[in-house]
Amino acid sequence: MLDASLNSDIQLKLFISLASLLSSGTHMDYTFHWRPVIKALPDLFSAALVTLEAAVLSMLLGIIFGLVLALMRLHGSRPLSLFATVWIELARNTPALLQLFFFGFGLGAFGWHLTPFTIVLCGLAFNNAGYLAENFRGGFQAIPAPQYKAARSLGMSATQTYTRIIIPQVFRLVYYPMTNQMVWAVLMSSLGMLVGFRELSGETQFLASNTFRLFEFFLAAAVFYYLLVKLILLAAHLLSRRLFTY
Amino acid sequence: MSESANTIQFFTGFRFNDLGFLAEAAGNTLLISVISISIGSVLGCLFGWALHVSVLARYILGSVLDIFRSVPLIIQLLLFFNFFPILGLPLEPFAAGCIVLIFYTSALVAQVARGGIEAVPDSMRRASRSLGMSYLQDMRYVVWPIGARAMLPAWTGVALGVLKDSALVSVLGYLELLRASQILITRTQEPFIILAIVGAFYFALSYPIGKLSAKLEQRWQYD
Numbered sequence: 001m002l003d004a005s006l007n008s009d010i011q012l013k014l015f016i017s018l019a020s021l022l023s024s025g026t027h028m029d030y031t032f033h034w035r036p037v038i039k040a041l042p043d044l045f046s047a048a049l050v051t052l053e054a055a056v057l058s059m060l061l062g063i064i065f066g067l068v069l070a071l072m073r074l075h076g077s078r079p080l081s082l083f084a085t086v087w088i089e090l091a092r093n094t095p096a097l098l099q100l101f102f103f104g105f106g107l108g109a110f111g112w113h114l115t116p117f118t119i120v121l122c123g124l125a126f127n128n129a130g131y132l133a134e135n136f137r138g139g140f141q142a143i144p145a146p147q148y149k150a151a152r153s154l155g156m157s158a159t160q161t162y163t164r165i166i167i168p169q170v171f172r173l174v175y176y177p178m179t180n181q182m183v184w185a186v187l188m189s190s191l192g193m194l195v196g197f198r199e200l201s202g203e204t205q206f207l208a209s210n211t212f213r214l215f216e217f218f219l220a221a222a223v224f225y226y227l228l229v230k231l232i233l234l235a236a237h238l239l240s241r242r243l244f245t246y
Numbered sequence: 247m248s249e250s251a252n253t254i255q256f257f258t259g260f261r262f263n264d265l266g267f268l269a270e271a272a273g274n275t276l277l278i279s280v281i282s283i284s285i286g287s288v289l290g291c292l293f294g295w296a297l298h299v300s301v302l303a304r305y306i307l308g309s310v311l312d313i314f315r316s317v318p319l320i321i322q323l324l325l326f327f328n329f330f331p332i333l334g335l336p337l338e339p340f341a342a343g344c345i346v347l348i349f350y351t352s353a354l355v356a357q358v359a360r361g362g363i364e365a366v367p368d369s370m371r372r373a374s375r376s377l378g379m380s381y382l383q384d385m386r387y388v389v390w391p392i393g394a395r396a397m398l399p400a401w402t403g404v405a406l407g408v409l410k411d412s413a414l415v416s417v418l419g420y421l422e423l424l425r426a427s428q429i430l431i432t433r434t435q436e437p438f439i440i441l442a443i444v445g446a447f448y449f450a451l452s453y454p455i456g457k458l459s460a461k462l463e464q465r466w467q468y469d
Contacts, residue, residue, distance in 0.1 A: 109438035190318035
């Protein structure tokens with residue numbers, strides 16, 4: 001791991017040197033060397049697990065915040081609903097990379113130096129929450145209002161009504177968009193390499209600049225990402241069969 | 247002290263001129279996005295039509311396009327940018343970014359376009375054919391007007407996504423909004439303000455388009 005106290009200056013320099021490294025140099029006679037890649041496969045594999053971990057955690061945080069934001073926007077008082085609207089619109093209308101930089105360099109201006117992992121986690125959770133909140137809002141609006149009244153008149157409390165009647169149905173409605181968001185979370189976590197996080201892309205970048213086999217390593221990373229996405233889609237499909245059949 | 251006269255000033259504060267620099271960079275962001283979204287959408291519609299019509303295309307083209315949707319854009323950009331020097335044809339960052347974004351857009355639009363074509367009921371198309379319209383006329387006067395309305399919200403989502411994802415071309419060295427912000431941050435050491443301004447630029451580009459599309463969608467519902 002990179003030093004946790006890596007401050008925003010060094011990260012900036014990393015970003016710039018990365019850009020200049022990648023934009024310089026032409027190789028006329030290029031021979032492919034795959035041996036370094038094959039040697040590094042275990043490293044890439046464990047880095048893929050880090051990617052998956054970051055994506056899953058950010059997704060869980062995103063679901064929790066997204067639910068709260070959706071309810072705030074639908075039923076909250078004016079300031080609460082304004083807060084939720086601002087969060088959602090900011091998350092949806094600015095690039096994810098900018099959001100990551102904001103958590104990385106932007107907060108650094110106030111002396112808050114987050115670790116690369118926290119930067120990625122906060123950035124992705126912020127982004128996921130914004131997108132998921134809109135999905136959840138659609139889901140809540142699709143549940144017929146009489147269901148809520150029926151549950152209440154059967155003696156359920158408001159919390160019980162939400163946790164047992166409304167939210168399970170909402171999850172079912174937004175299951176497909178949620179799967180999509182999970183895939184996006186995996187793809188977006190690749191931006192972690194620009195804030196010094198050693199997930200799949202960061203590790204690839206590190207190994208590639210150590211061995212100068214840029215193309216080979218990034219191709220390997222692409223294959224890893226492809227497999228990871230397919231795995232998630234398969235898992236989501238199997239899970240949906242188990243969850244949604246009666 | 248005489249030393250102070252020789253001191254070099256490394257950092258200078260944020261100046262009003264810098265807004266002009268950022269605006270120019272925003273123009274570059276807009277340029278690369280408009281080029282890749284427009285060409286990518288046309289290509290994507292063609293691909294979507296091919297996916298709808300042919301089973302073979304669904305297998306071959308479908309799985310190729312699937313790669314663009316399952317690999318992070320940043321990896322695609324780096325791969326493509328590093329691939330051309332191998333062939334002995336180094337590409338400009340702008341050209342490499344454009345090509346990758348065009349294919350990325352077309353892969354996303356293909357799926358949307360296919361959905362749009364399939365949103366037109368079969369019975370309607372059979373009716374148009376039996377009224378004597380040719381296949382092309384059917385496509386032009388029946389499928390396009392209905393399908394385009396069906397795919398507008400999803401297409402806007404893709405277009406806005408590409409507008410924001412164009413920020414990643416900064417990694418190749420193309421001077422767009424995000425890269426401009428990095429340059430300014432290095433000079434001024436004021437990351438918070440500059441990132442906020444750049445965020446506002448992106449917001450100003452993206453938010454009105456989203457609202458416009460939502461409005462159009464609402465209006466078309468009652469037509």
